[in-house]
Amino acid sequence: MTDSSLSVALSELTEAQSVAVAWRDGPMFVLAGPGSGKTRVLTTRVAKLLADTPDRSFRVLALTFTNKAADEMSARVTALVPEQERRALIGTFHSFCMQMLQQHGSHIGINPDFAIYSLDVDRQEILRDAIKQAGLRPDDVRLLSTIDKLKSQLIQPAGSARYFRDPSDGSRVEQVYAAYEAALTQANALDFGSLIAQAHRLVTAFPGIAGRYRKTYAYWMFDEFQDTTDGQYRLIRALAGEDFRNVFAVADDDQIIYQWNGASYQQIQRFRADFSPQELQLPTNYRCPPAIVSVANRLVVHNLQRTTAKQPLEAGKTSLKYPDEQHICVLRYSTDDVEAASIAEGIAKIDRAQWGEVAVLARTRYMLEKLQSALTQKQVNAVISQRRDDFRSPQFLWLAAVLRQGLRPLDRRALEILTGAFNRWFGTDARVDLIVTATELTERSLLDEWAVAVKAGLGDDVNGNALVDLAATFAKEPARFRQFVDAVLAMIPAQDDEASDIAEDRAAWSDLVRSIGKTIGRDAPLEQFLQELAIRSKEAPVGSNTVTLMTIHGAKGKEFDHVYVVGLAEDILPSFQSLKAGENSAEMEEERRNCFVAITRAREWLCLSYADNYRGWNKQPSRFLLEMGFSLPDQPSQ
Numbered sequence: 260m261t262d263s264s265l266s267v268a269l270s271e272l273t274e275a276q277s278v279a280v281a282w283r284d285g286p287m288f289v290l291a292g293p294g295s296g297k298t299r300v301l302t303t304r305v306a307k308l309l310a311d312t313p314d315r316s317f318r319v320l321a322l323t324f325t326n327k328a329a330d331e332m333s334a335r336v337t338a339l340v341p342e343q344e345r346r347a348l349i350g351t352f353h354s355f356c357m358q359m360l361q362q363h364g365s366h367i368g369i370n371p372d373f374a375i376y377s378l379d380v381d382r383q384e385i386l387r388d389a390i391k392q393a394g395l396r397p398d399d400v401r402l403l404s405t406i407d408k409l410k411s412q413l414i415q416p417a418g419s420a421r422y423f424r425d426p427s428d429g430s431r432v433e434q435v436y437a438a439y440e441a442a443l444t445q446a447n448a449l450d451f452g453s454l455i456a457q458a459h460r461l462v463t464a465f466p467g468i469a470g471r472y473r474k475t476y477a478y479w480m481f482d483e484f485q486d487t488t489d490g491q492y493r494l495i496r497a498l499a500g501e502d503f504r505n506v507f508a509v510a511d512d513d514q515i516i517y518q519w520n521g522a523s524y525q526q527i528q529r530f531r532a533d534f535s536p537q538e539l540q541l542p543t544n545y546r547c548p549p550a551i552v553s554v555a556n557r558l559v560v561h562n563l564q565r566t567t568a569k570q571p572l573e574a575g576k577t578s579l580k581y582p583d584e585q586h587i588c589v590l591r592y593s594t595d596d597v598e599a600a601s602i603a604e605g606i607a608k609i610d611r612a613q614w615g616e617v618a619v620l621a622r623t624r625y626m627l628e629k630l631q632s633a634l635t636q637k638q639v640n641a642v643i644s645q646r647r648d649d650f651r652s653p654q655f656l657w658l659a660a661v662l663r664q665g666l667r668p669l670d671r672r673a674l675e676i677l678t679g680a681f682n683r684w685f686g687t688d689a690r691v692d693l694i695v696t697a698t699e700l701t702e703r704s705l706l707d708e709w710a711v712a713v714k715a716g717l718g719d720d721v722n723g724n725a726l727v728d729l730a731a732t733f734a735k736e737p738a739r740f741r742q743f744v745d746a747v748l749a750m751i752p753a754q755d756d757e758a759s760d761i762a763e764d765r766a767a768w769s770d771l772v773r774s775i776g777k778t779i780g781r782d783a784p785l786e787q788f789l790q791e792l793a794i795r796s797k798e799a800p801v802g803s804n805t806v807t808l809m810t811i812h813g814a815k816g817k818e819f820d821h822v823y824v825v826g827l828a829e830d831i832l833p834s835f836q837s838l839k840a841g842e843n844s845a846e847m848e849e850e851r852r853n854c855f856v857a858i859t860r861a862r863e864w865l866c867l868s869y870a871d872n873y874r875g876w877n878k879q880p881s882r883f884l885l886e887m888g889f890s891l892p893d894q895p896s897q
C-alpha cells in the first residue's frame with residue numbers, strides 16, 4: 260500500500276474517530292466502548308503522526324495488551340506508512356521493558372543477555388534451590404505468589420516485611436523474597452514481574468534515561484489502558500517525569516476484567532488527576548447488531564463504578580445478516596451435559612466453512628472442556644484457545660532447551676528439560692544427576708556429557724544420533740543457531756493430525772519465528788531470540804475451519820460472527836466469590852463487566868445459555884439475564 264492508503268483510512272473514520280486521530284500534542288484520554296474502533300484509531304494515529312513528520316527523527320511508542328495485538332497493529336501501520344514504520348515501537352509493556360533493560364540494564368547490574376523465566380515450574384525450581392541454600396523452610400516455596408504480588412506493587416525485598424500485619428510472617432516473606440531475587444540475579448535472570456519492577460528501578464535511579472526516552476519517543480499511546488496495573492502506571496509516571504504531556508490513552512472502564520491481576524478503575528482516575536487530559540468519548544459501536552448493543556447498555560448501567568458522564572453505546576452497524584429479532588437467543592437446558600451437547604449440535608449445523616467465525620465463551624475452563632468433547636463427538640473441529648507458556652511436544656521442548664543450553668552452558672534447568680524431552684522422544688533413559696556428576700570428573704560441558712550419556716542408550720538409531728551430533732556442533736558455535744534450528748525442524752516428523760502436539764508446536768514455532776523476526780530482525784543474536792521467545796505465547800494459530808473455545812478473559816479484544824456464551828447461571832457468571840462478596844461489591848461489578856465483554860464480541864449473532872443443574876448442583880439463572888431484560892424460558896428445552 261502507499262501514502263493513499265492512509266488517505267483512504269482517514270476518509271473512512273467517523274467524525275469522533277477523526278478528532279482522536281488528529282489529536283497532536285498534550286494528554287488525551289479516549290473513553291471508548293466495545294467495537295467503537297479503538298484499534299483503528301490507534302493505528303491510524305500512529306501512521307498519521309509519522310506521515311506528517313517525514314523529516315523528523317523522533318519515534319512513536321504504542322503499547323498494547325498482548326503480543327498478538329501488537330503484531331496486528333504493526334502490520335496495519337506498515338500497510339499505511341511502509342516507509343515510516345520503523346519509527347514506531349509497537350509492543351507490550353513487558354516487551355518494552357525488556358528492550359529498555361537490554362539497552363540500559365547494566366546501570367543496575369543486569370547484563371543484556373539476561374534469561375527470562377516465564378514458567379512457574381522454573382521459578383519454583385530456582386526458589387526451591389535458593390531456600391535450601393539460605394537454610395529456610397522448604398514449604399516456603401508456596402510464597403512465590405506473595406512475592407509476585409509485592410513485586411507487582413514495585414515493593415523491593417528490603418523492608419517488605421512492614422507490609423504484613425504479623426511481623427513474623429513479614430520477616431519470613433522478606434527473607435524468602437530476598438533469597439529469590441538474589442538467585443535470579445545470580446542466574447542473570449528476570450521473571451515477568453521483574454521486567455516492570457526493574458525498568459521502574461532503572462528510570463527512577465537514573466532519571467537521565469527517562470529523559471532520553473522522552474526525547475526519542477515524542478508521542479506515547481496506550482491501548483486497553485483500563486488493564487494497566489499499579490506497577491505499569493507508576494512506570495509511565497516515572498518515565499513521563501514532571502513535564503512530558505504527549506500521552507494518549509484509550510480505555511473502556513466497562514471492560515476492566517483483570518482486577519485480580521492489579522487492573523483497577525483507580526488507574527484511570529490517577530491518569531485523570533496526574534495528566535488532566537482532554538477527554539473524548541467514542542460511544543458508537545460498529546461491531547454488534549442494535550439488539551445486542553441495547554442489551555449491553557441495559558446490563559452495564561447496573562454498575563456504579565464507572566465514569567459518571569459515560570454515554571450509552573450507540574448502534575452504528577449498518578449491514579446486518581439477519582433480521583433484527585434473530586440476533587439474540589436465550590436457551591435453557593436441564594443440565595450442563597445437555598447444554599454442551601445441544602450447543603454442539605447447533606454449531607454442527609452451521610456451514611463448516613464458517614466454523615472459524617464461531618466462538619464459545621465461558622467464565623471458566625470447565626464448560627469449555629465439556630463443549631470440546633461434545634463438539635468432537637459431532638466431528639466439529641474445536642480448540643480451547645488460551646495463552647500457552649511452553650511447547651507440548653518433546654521435539655519442540657528439546658529444541659528450545661538445547662538453544663537455551665547453548666547460550667548458558669551451566670544452566671542445569673535447561674539440561675533437565677532437554678534430557679527429559681529427548682528421553683520421551685527416543686525412549687532413552689539418560690539421568691541428569693549422573694550427567695552432572697560426570698562433568699565434575701571429565702570437565703566436559705553439560706551438553707557434551709549429555710551427548711555421551713544419551714548415545715549409549717540410542718544404539719544405532721540414525722535420527723537420534725544425528726540430532727545429538729547437531730546439538731554438539733551447535734554448542735560449539737551458538738551464533739549459528741539458525742542452521743541448527745533448520746536442520747532439527749527438517750528431522751521432526753511431519754504429522755497428518757493437525758491437532759497433534761507436534762503439529763500444533765510446529766505451527767506455533769513458525770508463527771513465533773515470523774513474529775520475532777519482524778520485531779528484532781532476522782539476524783538478531785541468540786540471546787535476543789530467546790528473550791522474545793520467552794515472553795510470547797506458544798499457542799498455535801487457530802485453523803480456519805475451527806471453532807474457538809475461550810474464557811471470557813481470553814476473548815478480550817476479539818470478535819466473531821457467531822458467539823455462544825454458556826453457563827449463564829448464578830455461582831458461575833456471576834461467580835460464587837462475587838455472590839459471597841455481595842450485590843454491590845467490586846467483585847460483582849467485575850462479573851457484570853465480564854458478561855458485558857462476552858456479549859459484545861458478537862458481530863452477527865449471540866446465543867446465551869444456562870442449565871438448571873451444573874456438576875449435580877441446582878442453579879438459578881444468572882441475574883445478568885434478567886438485568887438485560889430477557890424473559891426466561893418456562894421450561895428447559897431438553
Ligand SMILES: Nc1ncnc2c1ncn2[C@@H]1O[C@H](COP(=O)(O)OP(=O)(O)OP(=O)(O)O)[C@@H](O)[C@H]1O
Nearest residue numbers: 271272273292293294295296297298299545546816
Ligand atoms: N468508522 C467505522 N465504520 C465502520 N466500521 C468500523 C468503524 N470503526 C470500526 N469499525 C469496525 O468495528 C469493529 C470493531 O473495531 P475495533 O476492533 O477497532 O474495536 P475496539 O474498539 O478495539 O473494540 P473492543 O473494545 O471490543 O476491543 C471492527 O470490525 C471494525 O472494522
